[in-house]
């Protein structure tokens with residue numbers, strides 16, 4: 001299930017504006033990559049190009065290649081809608097369908113893919129996805145209750161269960177803990193550590209401790225100056241980036257001198 005991602009000469013535009021310039025990076029399967037950097041340097045923009053969500057914005061486009069296990073997602077023959085369904089994404093604010101039951105929330109993505117499920121199959125998928133998201137024990141007695149009745153941290157884990165129910169190859173997370181309290185944050189971080197056994201995970205975070213706790217690799221994005229495009233300045237093992245970064249800008253950012 002887990003897949004390698006090769007980003008080759010990727011430049012990302014909003015209309016005529018070049019937002020992120022010339023990214024080249026290889027992300028290995030079964031790793032967690034944290035994307036860090038100051039506000040506006042393009043971390044979320046880059047993340048959204050890994051499942052073609054970027055192009056949902058009118059005028060937004062990508063040059064270069066994003067190759068997931070040998071297939072360039074931007075080849076003319078590739079269906080963007082299929083890509084978005086296959087590569088799961090978890091957002092900053094938990095966004096379960098509020099009136100849908102917990103079980104139906106888990107199945108929502110699978111149903112969108114028009115997969116018909118027998119009852120037993122659906123029950124099994126609900127259980128394995130909720131177990132995978134570390135939420136099963138907390139909700140197993142109220143699967144038919146609305147998703148909105150859960151705490152923020154539980155809702156975020158429900159969204160992760162929904163994302164993994166479609167058995168994605170890659171899981172993208174855009175500041176998944178920023179709306180959560182510290183305990184829920186730790187629960188989601190523990191979950192990320194478990195999920196990397198099966199998935200390739202890319203996570204945007206502003207929290208340096210979080211990046212160092214959860215990730216194997218860290219990518220540092222930066223801007224040369226306001227109005228200039230963002231760039232991936234450094235990509236290396238997290239331990240190396242946090243102890244001996246190769247770029248001064250990375251060191252300045254990590255040590256809190258800017259950003």
Ligand SMILES: Nc1ncnc2c1ncn2[C@@H]1O[C@H](COP(=O)(O)OP(=O)(O)OP(=O)(O)O)[C@@H](O)[C@H]1O
Nearest residue numbers: 014019037038039040041042043044045046057230
């Ligand atoms: N929908 C959009 N239309 C036009 N420009 C956009 C859009 N979204 C983002 N941008 C621009 O693209 C650049 C990168 O933004 P992005 O949100 O990717 O940065 P970021 O590093 O994720 O920031 P933050 O850490 O604040 O979330 C910024 O200059 C931003 O203004």
